[in-house]
Amino acid sequence: MIPFLTTIKESYFELPNYIVADAGYGSEENYQAILDDFERTPLITYTMYQKEQTKKYKQNPFITNNWKYNELTDSYTCPNNRELHFRNYSTRNDKYGFTRQLKMYECESCLNCPVRALCTRAKSNKNRVIQKNGNWEYFKAHGRELLSDDVTGAIYRRRKIDVEPAFGNLKANLSFNRFSVRGQEKVTQELGFAFMALNLRKLSKFRKDIDRKIRKNKNSKMINLILEFLFCFKRLLGQPLFVLFRNFYT
Ligand code: SF4
Structure with a gap:
């Protein structure tokens, strides 16, 4: 991205x-770059977003995000009411160098x-260790707030309409x-040619729609003129048939 x-x-x-962007792009690196380097607002979900709701x-x-902090x-409380205290900082580099x-x-x-089997797969002589990434948690909370907002949420939902159908089609x-x-x-x-073909199809359909509207507009102007004429004629003759005819077409 x-x-x-x-x-x-x-x-x-x-x-x-x-x-x-969709959840595939919801990473700490992307959020940080969009906010800090590009100075824009990311409207991106992340892999666990749907599940977390x-x-x-x-x-x-047993999900540590649900544990009381x-x-x-600076400690968490586990389901067995024991404390997990801060132990150390750890630095991880991913394959992209972030x-x-x-x-x-x-x-x-x-x-x-008593609930150890449900909580951890660590060896029996070891205590459970959890890791927390404050920066990522902040970005996720920020993202959730924007996606639940009426205005920014509506902008995000348009992605499904604007982008996904092109691939589906x-x-x-x-x-x-x-x-x-x-x-x-x-x-x-090859992908460029495929997208070009899609755009040409869209353009062709768009032009057809415009032409149809113009024709319809011309026709309806003509029909209106005829109806006006018939209406005047009917007023002269007092025939109810023209009323029905006009209602049908307007
Ligand atoms: S395994 Fe450890 S961290 Fe997990 S519930 Fe039991 S005491 Fe708490």
């Missing part, structure tokens, strides 16, 4: 205020815990399910 937005900004036009998820006591002691800062919390004791209706070439450059070109 970042190289794509950079190309648009540098070679085509100013980025819009809202960057809308479910009752089952919210009521599962104590700000004063660095994440994590906070690690360890349970004071998981010894003889290409794959389901036009049976473009496989590339016939190999290699990134050739595949890019």
Whole structure:
């Protein structure tokens, strides 16, 4: 996403205020780049977004997001009412070179815990350790807030109408399910041709619609003139037939 937005900004036009994308692009790296580097607002869900809204998820006591957090002691309380205290910071680099800062919390004791099997797969002599990424949690909360807002939520929902049907049409209706070439450059070109064909179809349909409207407009003007004439004629003759005729056409 970042190289794509950079190309648009540098070679085509100013980025819009809202960057809308589906859950596949909902990563900490993308959120951070959109907010800090591009200075735009991301309207992007993330992989767990839908699941997190479910009752089952919210009521599962073993999901650490549902555990009570104590700000004063910087600790979480597990389902067995034991405390998980902050242990250390940890830094992780992903394969794209993005660095994440994590906070690690360890349970004071998981010894003889009656729900241990439901809570952790750690070895029996080890306490449960959880990791929290404050930066990512902040971006997720920010995203949830925007998606539940009337205005920004409506902008996000338009993505389904504007973007997805193009792929659906290409794959389901036009049976473009496989590339016939190999290699990134050739595949890019083939996809470019496919999208060009889609755009030409849209343009053709759009022009047909416009032509139809113009014709309809001309016809309706003509019909109105005839009806006006008939209406005047009817007033002269007092025939109810013309009233019916006019109501039918207007
Ligand atoms: S396994 Fe440890 S962290 Fe999990 S519920 Fe039991 S005591 Fe708490």
